[in-house]
Amino acid sequence: MAHPTEDKNFRLSTSIRPRRYAATLTLDLDAKSFSGQQTLELDLSAPSKEIILHAIALELGEVTxxxxxxxxxxxxxxxxxxxxTVVLRFDEALPTGAATLDIAWTGRFTEGLRGLYQAGKVAATQFEAADARRLFPCFDEPAFKARWALTVRVPQGLTVLGNGPVVKDxxxxNLRAVTFQETEVLSSYLIALVVGPLVGTDAQDVQGVPVRTWALPEKAHLTRFGQDVALAVLPKLQDYFGLPYAFTKVDQVGIPDFEAGAMENAGLITYREVALLLDPATAPLSVKKRVAEVVTHELAHQWFGNWVTMVWWDDLWLNEAFATWMAFKIVDQWRPEWRMWLDFDAHRASALHLDALKSTHPIHGEVRNAGEAGESFDAITYEKGGAVLRMIEGFLGEAPFREGIRQYMRKHARANAVKEDLWNALGEAAKQPVEELATAWVGQSGFPLVSVKLDGRSLSLSQRRFYSEPGVTSGEKWPVPVVLRYQDASGxxxxxxxxxDAQATVKLEGEGEVKWLTANAASTGFYRVAYDKPGLEKLATNLKALAPSERISLLADQWALVRAGEVSVADMLDLAGRFGDEEDDSVLDELVGRLAYIEGRLVDGxxxxRFRAWVEKLLGPGLKKLGWQAAPNEADRVKLRRAxxxxxxxxxxxxxxxxxxAKPRVARxxxxxxxxxxxxxxxAAVGMVARAGDAALFDAFLQKLPSEPDPATQRRYLLALTAFEDPALTERARGLLYTDTVKTQDVSQLRGGAAGQPHRPRGVVGADAHAVEGRGGPHRRRPHAAAPHRRGHGPAAHAPAPGADAGPAQGQPIPEAQQATAQTLERLSQDVALRERCTPEVSAWLKRQP
Incomplete structure (x- = not known):
């Protein structure tokens, strides 16, 4: 009979639990190897002849x-x-009760961006979801919390950071031995270590907690903003949770090459540099907002995730959805002028797009192993989960929702919890049937399309599941908290x-004629809305009466209905033509994103x-009125509108x-x-100039790329290299995939830019995937917040050939990315069908324009 560990879905027995790890690691950074010794304190609740630990590529020595x-x-x-795993078999049964396990082992740094790896001059760890086992023999599941007492031996002259403050040095x-303060009980995925020539800001105290932000010396001048964000939001988080910060310090570190966007290791938060470091004098507001959101997201995890932890990866959303929603809430309190909830709507849009596919998944779904856990780091977990929490908060009320969260945190402190524990706490605090609402939205994939028809003051509502593929139907229903906003004689x-139910009729309150009605007020609901033609015309005639978020949703919902074959693209373009005098930057971002898709994929020759000329006629006067030069003390919203x-x-x-x-400005x-x-x-300026640029400009960007300290600027140059339309320069950009010029973390970004070129040969991207697969392997953790987010589709791009991005060899999916591969192929297939269906219609519409 096969041993249970031969099954990749093997789970640890709860009869043996770790209580404390006391480990010493010795790192050889030149050889990229390490050795370790640890005493692991255990509790056995039943006799056992074997102990099973997780370990990958570790050579175990003496074990006692x-x-x-x-x-x-x-x-x-x-x-x-x-x-x-590694199975330790004993000749006789080990007794119940307290015990210790002494283990010595050796291993090598991981090639790629997991476990302990080399990131330029820095050695760093990335353990979530299940890669602590690459450095320690351990119980590498989130339910197995323990205290960690670590000592690290490294060469002299390097900064050494761990979860706790240094207590002995x-x-x-020739080595330096650094001992860290023993941690609170933590899951193994939250342990972290960073070693390198790093410099930090001065420690600043927040209610007894020292906060520092770290970077390589040449980037030290870029740490101030991330430090200031942490100082500002940490007290707000402590106030919201009603609990003090638990992990003795906050260290934030920019890692030069990093798989994730950021990682919430307790007391030692690691970031991709672009998600932490910036120069406030030159950073676009979008970059500042994104850094603030990511920093706040990771700090929120110190409570929701680190202090109270999921039992297993099927409740990953408890961590990520909450931190996503909380980050926007707290940053909005700190900087209300940034209008963070409009950015939240942009993030939610990616989840709506993904969740309209047949290959989507529920927020809470079965996760059988660590590989499947990695597939959960996507827009459904983060953005849909966050949107559903926002919707539940709107249903319960802000104060009862917060009290429920506080009860949940108090009851499950230092422990693990499941989703039902959260629903119970919220329901008890709000005296509402939370579980009915939450279970439907969390346990069921997809979302509803709410159809709206107004007859006098009688409103007909109906719901059905929305699919982006025309003709696909199913019978699911949701309890949909519809918020109506409308204007009549009373205001x-x-x-x-x-x-x-599937259908309902609502009598509208108030009196007189209804001038307009929106069925997703402030866009807080996670659903699409379809209006009948009279209702849509009333909204189009009264656009200024709608909030910016409602105008964004109107455009986004109409475009989704076009993709689903339920609305003509001509009607969508007629609606877009009503936005010529739009002055809100976020609404303009949405409009430009939709028009960019049409320009890049639905028109040719x-x-x-003609389409480009129509866009310039529609929006060009607004740019001429504003001009390119910002006025002194100009408001941020005006600057963003210009952009x-x-x-x-x-x-x-x-x-x-x-x-x-743009050309002379970029040259200067x-x-x-x-x-x-x-x-x-x-x-925008760099991208448009690069697109029309020559070899000399390509060389200028390429020369600046490696030495540029600001990660946002470096990213801008990298993307610029993919924008050149000269085929020879496109080929040069693609060739960079095979060199160290492009960091492992940026390979997928460069591939994506290259794939967007309309003259790219078919199949090139698939070949690239095969060639660069060894530069990091498949991800286990979604690169959340890895780059500043802007609404819309970005540069216009033709759809890659179906299957081109499917995976490395002959379109075969990477095992840990089968779900993502299925979603990509489904979207590509829909893009091809959309082009075939809509290109003639767009052409006919353009011929009708004056």
Whole structure:
């Protein structure tokens, strides 16, 4: 009979639990190897003849089990690749009760960005979801919390950071031995270590907690903003949870090469540099907002995830959805002028797009092993989960929701919890049937399309599951908390309806004619809305009466209905034509994103020229009115509006005047003139100039790329290299995939840019995937917040050939990315069908325009 560990879905027995790890690691950074010794304190609730630990590529040496005055040596030590474990077998049963396990081992740094790995000059760890086993033999499941007492021996002259503050620092020959304060009980995925020539800000105290932000010396001047964010939001988080911060310190570290966007290790938060470091004088507001959101997201995890931890990865959303929602809530309190909830809507849009596929998954679904856990780091877990929490908060009320969270944190402190524990706490605090609402949204994939028809003051509502593929239907229903906002003779009103059934009729409160009605007020609901033609016309005629979030949803929902074959693209373009005098930057971002898709994928040849001219006619006057030069003390919203218009007129429409304005400004910027371009124009201007650029400009960007300290600027140059339309330069950019010029973390970004070129040969991206697979392997953790997010589709791009991005060899999916591969192929197939269906319709519509 096969041993249970031969099953890749093997789970640890709860009869043996760790209580404390006391480990010493010795790192050889030149050889990229390590050795370790640890005493692991255990509790056995039943006799056992074997102990099973997780371990990958670790060579175990001396192992001794001690209980009381007896000791036992294992009769065999058997690694099992399928379950990433090592089985220690003993000749006789080990006794129940407290015991210790002494283990010595050796290993090598991981090639890639997991476990302990080399990131340029820095050695760093990344353990979530299940890669602590690459450095320690351990119980590598989140339910097995323990205290960790670590000592690390490294060469002299390097900064050494761990989860706790340093309590002892001694010299041992040529090595330095650093001992960290023992941690609170933590799951193994939250342990972290960073070693390298790092420098930090001065420690600043927040209610007794020292906060520091670290980077390589040449980037030390970029740490101030991330430090200030942490100082500002940490007290707000302590106030929200009603609990003090538990992990003695906050260290934030920018890692030069990092798989995730950031990782919430207790007391030692690691970041991709672009998610932490910036120069406030030159950073676009979008970058500042994104850094603030990521820092707050990771700090929120110190309570929700680190202090109270999920039992297993099927409740990963308890961590990520909550931290996503909380980050926007806290940053919005700190900087209300940033209008963070509009950015939240942009993130939610990616989840709506993904969740309309047949290959989507529920927020809470079965996770059988660590590989499947990695697939859970996606927009459903983060953005849909966060949107559902926001919707539940809106249903319960802000104060009862917060009290429920506080009860949950108090009851499960230092322990693990499941989703039902959260629903119980929220329901008890709010005296509402939370479980009914939450279970439907968390346990069921997809979301509803709410159809709306108004007859006098009688409103007909109906719901059905929305799919982005035309003709697909199913019978699911949700309890939909519909928030109506409308204007009648008594003014603007709101009315709430919990739509439980497939259909319902609602009598609107108030009096007189209803001038307009939106069925997702403030866009807080996770659903699409379909209006009948009279209702849509009323909204289009009264756009200024709608909130920006409602105008965004109107455009986004209409576009989704176009993709689903339920609305004509001509009607969508007619609606878009009503937004010519739009002044809100976030609404313009949405508009430009939708138009960019049409320009890049649904028109060709003369129709593409006509479409660009129509866009310039629609939005060009707004740019001419604003001009390119910001006025003294100009409001951020005006700067962002200008940036959106530059993307539309110069990027999407390829306006000659805009390009002529951008070229000399970009040239001056490359020569070091900081005021050549207002920071919010940098991405758009550099992109449009690169697209029309020559080899000399390509070389200028390439030369600046490796030495640029600012990660946002470095990313801008990297993306610029993929924007050149000269085929020879496109090929040069693609060739960088095979060099160290592009960090492992940036390979997928460069591939994506190269794939967007319309003249790219079919199959190239698939070949690239095969060639660069060894530069990091498949991800286990979604690169959340890895780059500043902007609403819309970005540069116009033709759809890659179906299957081109499927995976490394001949389109075969990476095992840990089968779900993502299925989603990509489904979207590509829909893109092809959309092009076939809509291209003639767009062409006919363009011919009708004056």
């Amino acid at each position: 089990f001690r209980a009381g005055n007896t000791q036992h040596k294992p009769a065999s030590i058997q690694p099992v690749a399928a379950s990433e 001694t010299q041992e020959g 603007v009103r709101e009315q709430r309806v919990l739509l439980r 003369e129709d593409q020229v 959106a218009l530059v993307r539309a007129v110069g990027g999407l429409a390829r306006g000659k005047e805009a390009l002529a304005e 910027m490359l020569q070091g003139e900081r005021d050549a371009l207002e920071p919010n124009l940098l991405d």
